[in-house]
Amino acid sequence: MRRRTIRRCGGGLLVALLLALAGSAVAYFSANGAGSASAAVTILTTPTISAATPASGGTVALTWSVVTPPGEQAVTYYVTRDGGTPAGTCPTQAAPATVTTCTDAGLAVGEHSYEVTAVWRTWTVTSAAKTAKVTIGPVARFTVAASATSITAGGSTNLTITAKDESNNTVTTYSGAHSLVFSGAEAAPSGTNPTVSNSSGTAVAFGAATAISFSAGVAVISSTKNGVARLYRAGTAGIVATEGSITTPSPPAITVGPAAASKFALSAAGATPAAGEADQLTITAQDTYGNIATAYTGAHNLVFSGAVASPSGTVPTVTDSTGTDVAFGSPTAVNFSAGAAKGTGSGGAMELYKSGATSVKATEGTILTPTAVTVTVAPGPAAKLVLTSSTATPVAGTGFNLTTTAQDTYGNTATGYAGAKNITFSGASASPGGTLPTVVNSAGTVINFGTATALTFTAGVAAAASSKNGYAKLAKAEAASVSASDGAISTATPLALTVSTGTASKLAWSALSASAGTVGSPCLFTCTVSALGNAGAVKGQVAITDSMGNVVSNLAKTITVTATGGTLVGSPLTTPASGPAISTAQFTYTAPSSGSFSNTITAASTGYTSATATATR
Numbered sequence: 001m002r003r004r005t006i007r008r009c010g011g012g013l014l015v016a017l018l019l020a021l022a023g024s025a026v027a028y029f030s031a032n033g034a035g036s037a038s039a040a041v042t043i044l045t046t047p048t049i050s051a052a053t054p055a056s057g058g059t060v061a062l063t064w065s066v067v068t069p070p071g072e073q074a075v076t077y078y079v080t081r082d083g084g085t086p087a088g089t090c091p092t093q094a095a096p097a098t099v100t101t102c103t104d105a106g107l108a109v110g111e112h113s114y115e116v117t118a119v120w121r122t123w124t125v126t127s128a129a130k131t132a133k134v135t136i137g138p139v140a141r142f143t144v145a146a147s148a149t150s151i152t153a154g155g156s157t158n159l160t161i162t163a164k165d166e167s168n169n170t171v172t173t174y175s176g177a178h179s180l181v182f183s184g185a186e187a188a189p190s191g192t193n194p195t196v197s198n199s200s201g202t203a204v205a206f207g208a209a210t211a212i213s214f215s216a217g218v219a220v221i222s223s224t225k226n227g228v229a230r231l232y233r234a235g236t237a238g239i240v241a242t243e244g245s246i247t248t249p250s251p252p253a254i255t256v257g258p259a260a261a262s263k264f265a266l267s268a269a270g271a272t273p274a275a276g277e278a279d280q281l282t283i284t285a286q287d288t289y290g291n292i293a294t295a296y297t298g299a300h301n302l303v304f305s306g307a308v309a310s311p312s313g314t315v316p317t318v319t320d321s322t323g324t325d326v327a328f329g330s331p332t333a334v335n336f337s338a339g340a341a342k343g344t345g346s347g348g349a350m351e352l353y354k355s356g357a358t359s360v361k362a363t364e365g366t367i368l369t370p371t372a373v374t375v376t377v378a379p380g381p382a383a384k385l386v387l388t389s390s391t392a393t394p395v396a397g398t399g400f401n402l403t404t405t406a407q408d409t410y411g412n413t414a415t416g417y418a419g420a421k422n423i424t425f426s427g428a429s430a431s432p433g434g435t436l437p438t439v440v441n442s443a444g445t446v447i448n449f450g451t452a453t454a455l456t457f458t459a460g461v462a463a464a465a466s467s468k469n470g471y472a473k474l475a476k477a478e479a480a481s482v483s484a485s486d487g488a489i490s491t492a493t494p495l496a497l498t499v500s501t502g503t504a505s506k507l508a509w510s511a512l513s514a515s516a517g518t519v520g521s522p523c524l525f526t527c528t529v530s531a532l533g534n535a536g537a538v539k540g541q542v543a544i545t546d547s548m549g550n551v552v553s554n555l556a557k558t559i560t561v562t563a564t565g566g567t568l569v570g571s572p573l574t575t576p577a578s579g580p581a582i583s584t585a586q587f588t589y590t591a592p593s594s595g596s597f598s599n600t601i602t603a604a605s606t607g608y609t610s611a612t613a614t615a616t617r
Contacts, residue, residue, distance in 0.1 A: 042070040044123045047077065047116045049130040056217070057173035058107040058138035058165065059088065060114070064100055064127060067118040074098050075120045082113055093117070109137045109167050137165035139174050142241045142248045146229070147221075150255045153188065153234055153289050157254060159196065159227040161212065161219040161241050170217040178219075179209045184240040184251050188232035189290030201225040212241075234258040234291035261285035261293035261339070264302075264362045266373035268350070275310065275355055275380045275410050281318070281348040281373070283334060283341040283362055292339040301331040306360040306372055310353035311411030319349040355379040355412035380408035382417040382460070385484045387495035390464075394474055396431065396502045396548045401464035402439060402472040402495075404455060404484055413460040421462070422452040427482040427494050431475030432508070433524050433549030440464075440471040477501040477550035502546030504555055507603045507611040510582050512540035514615075524549050527613040538589040538615055542573055542603040544581035555581040557605050565599035566591045566615070573603075591615055 044067065051063040067075045076096035079086050081104055088105030091097035096119050104114075111133045117126040147158035163174035177199065185194040185206055195203035199213040201224060212219045213226055221227050231237055231254060238251035265284045273279040285296035299321065307316035307328050317325040318332050326332040334347040341348055352358055352375070359372035390401035402425075406417035420442070428437035428449055437449040444467070447453040455462040455469055464470035474480060474497065481494035508524045515538075517531035524545075529538050542559045543551045556577040561568060567590045573583035589601050601613040 044070060044075075044118065044120055044125050046125050047118045047127045049114060049116055049127050052114050052130045052132035054107075054132045054134045055173055056136040056169075057171045058105065058109075058134055058136070059173070060104045060107060060112065060132040060134065062090065062102050062104065062114060062116070064116045066100055067120075067125070069120050071120075073121060075118050077119065078117050079104070080115050080117070086114075106138050107134045109134050109165065109169075136169045136171055137167065139163040139171045139246050140166045142180075142243075142246060143250070144239055144241050144248050144252055146239065146252045146254055148254075149252060150257065151231065152257050153232050153259045153287055153291050154230070155256075156228050156230045158221040159219075159229050159239065159241075160221070161214075161227060163214065163217045163246075172216040174217045175214050177211055177213055178243055180212045180241045180243050181209055182206045182229070182239060182241055185229075185231050185237035185254070185256075186233045186235075189286075190232075190288070192232040192289050194229065194231045194233070194237070196230075197225050197228040199226045203228075203230065229254075231256045232289045232291075234287075258291035258293050258295070258339075259287035259289070261296040261367055262288045264364075264367060264369045265290075265371070266360060266362060266369060268360075268373050268375050270375070272376050272378055273350075273352065274378045275353050275408055275412055276314075276351060278319075278349045278351055279375065280343070281341075281350050281360070283336075283348055285336060285339045285367070294339045296339045297336050299333055299335055300364055302334050302362045302364050303331055304328045304350075304360060304362050307350075307352050307358045308354055310355075311407070312353075312409070314353040314410050316350070316352045316354070316358075318351075319347050321345060321347040323347075325351065352377045353410040353412075355408075377412075379412035379414050379416070379460075380410065382406035382414035382489055383409045384489050384492045385423070385486070386493075387482055387484055387491055389472075389495060389497060392496075393498045393500055394472075395500050396475055396477050396546055396550050397435075397473060398502060399467065399471050399473050402470045402482075403464065404457075404462040404470060406457065406460045406489070415459040417460045418457050420454055421457055421486050423455050423462070423484050423486055424452050425449045425472075425482060425484050428474045428480040428497075428499070429476040429478060431548035431550060432522075432545070433475075434522050435475040435548050437474045437476075437480075438472065440468050442469045444468045474499045475548045477546075477548075501550040501552050502548060504544050504552040504581070504608065505547050506545050506549070506609040507559065507605060508543045508545045508549055508551075509603070509611050509613060510541040510543040510551075511586075512538065512613065514538050517617075523613075525609070525611050527611075529613060529615040532591050532615045532617055534591060534595070534617065535593045536591045536615075536617075538591075538601065538613065539586050540613075541583045541586055542575075542611065543583070544575055544605070544608060551580045551582060553580050554578050557581070557608075559583060559603055559605045561587040561601065561603050563589050563599050563601045565597055568601070589615065591617065 048065040053061045069075045078093045078096040079090040086104040088103045090102035145160045163171045193205040198211040204210040237254045240248040240251045269280040285293040309315045316328045320333040321335045361369035361372045386405045388403045394400045406414040441454045442456040480497045483491045483494045514529045516533040516536045520528035559573045561571040570587035575581040598616045604610040
């Protein structure tokens with residue numbers, strides 16, 4: 001160190017000292033005025049780069065010498081690479097630091113030149129350049145290799161993943177745990193996602209971050225961990241590994257073949273076939289994951305289920321490969337090609353006869369249909385009428401509901417048969433008193449059997465409501481077979497009804513005869529005997545009936561028979577306690593022996609309406 005003393009001479013002496021030494025920094029100071037001062041001047045030594053060591057991955061580790069500051073303030077440094085700004089941990093001119101080591105990163109392959117500049121206050125001094133040759137650059141891509149490039153769905157292949165630089169060198173410094181995302185394979189038709197095992201052995205779905213461990217730039221399988229890929233969708237998959245901007249430009253092609261058939265998938269050409277109409281099924285054999293099992297070929301015996309017989313008893317069928325209709329539930333020969341059966345020669349044309357939603361399945365041994373195909377069978381056009389009754393044993397003279405339904409050939413309700421229809425009913429008799437069976441039309445008018453009756457049909461059904469639109473009354477106690485017709489279609493099977501007698505309410509003549517003259521017809525509750533003649537005789541029995549004149553049974557009663565003229569014998573009469581309530585004995589009325597007459601014969605019993613007969617001459 002050198003020390004100089006500077007004095008002021010005269011008034012306003014400017015003294016300056018300039019010391020310039022080779023390899024040293026320059027310092028100066030100034031003074032103005034009287035007095036004396038002293039200054040110590042030293043050099044700022046030049047830093048020396050002692051090491052510039054390249055490493056795999058495009059890095060260079062730098063070390064340089066320490067520069068001792070001339071004062072208390074510390075010396076800082078910055079690095080330049082190839083005349084520009086470095087990366088990594090190296091200090092830059094914009095942000096110098098007191099460090100004497102750093103690592104530059106992200107370097108391309110090639111030779112790079114470094115300089116270190118020491119900074120102390122306003123002084124700077126720069127080192128000599130030092131070069132480093134990078135032979136392996138930063139990771140630019142992944143290569144993925146598969147142990148097997150052809151697997152079966154659900155099978156696996158081992159992936160080897162290598163970190164490469166732009167020149168395809170393995171970046172050996174790429175080590176430890178990395179979070180990779182795999183892509184390039186799709187979920188199976190069943191939804192099962194492809195997976196890759198992470199470094200812990202856990203299967204992680206494609207698209208999710210997967211922890212993979214690298215050693216010297218390479219990730220390899222270890223005991224089913226760290227890269228076992230399992231694929232489920234048949235086809236070709238190109239597996240790509242990605243971490244940030246690093247990806248796989250040339251993924252390996254993995255061919256995934258379907259597994260063995262384990263289920264059937266069914267589809268129908270039409271979703272709403274008409275009853276009895278052929279609807280072509282497509283039957284596809286699939287593996288567990290929903291891939292078409294292309295190895296399932298040739299003739300197979302399938303059993304179809306899920307559809308039932310129509311109301312008329314017609315069973316559903318599927319055509320076999322020869323075109324023969326085979327009933328559901330029986331083995332049906334179906335031809336498959338590359339896992340599918342469809343169209344002429346394969347079979348599968350389905351005919352269903354019961355209207356409504358039907359779910360169809362197919363089975364061959366352990367191969368089932370997990371999801372049935374559902375079709376909605378539409379009824380055919382109206383082909384017949386069917387009658388049903390609110391009672392099978394109506395009472396004579398008492399109303400009941402008669403429902404008329406239009407059906408197709410197979411017994412399905414023909415829902416298209418709607419609106420006003422003229423229906424003629426038959427098959428029931430008039431009562432002994434002459435009362436005809438009736439049906440009330442849709443307007444509430446009582447119509448006799450044998451006459452067209454307007455009924456309103458809704459979706460194929462005319463149902464009685466509020467004593468209209470099919471409210472019926474039958475008059476004669478009998479076994480009736482009621483039929484209906486609209487002129488084009490009619491009941492195939494009549495409705496059998498057993499009509500019972502009503503409540504006993506009237507007396508009626510039974511087997512009334514005259515020795516001469518004419519007995520009027522009808523002759524039930526009232527009767528006429530004309531031109532009987534003098535001393536002519538009228539004989540008969542008396543019955544107890546309901547309001548329609550049907551004889552009741554099991555009713556023991558006493559009946560008194562009287563006449564307004566002539567003579568009458570045989571009264572009173574009695575009805576038996578069992579069987580038809582008809583008197584077992586007869587009465588006999590004898591007319592006057594001469595002259596004209598008009599006499600009334602009356603049968604009476606307490607609680608019943610009397611019967612009368614008028615004999616005249």
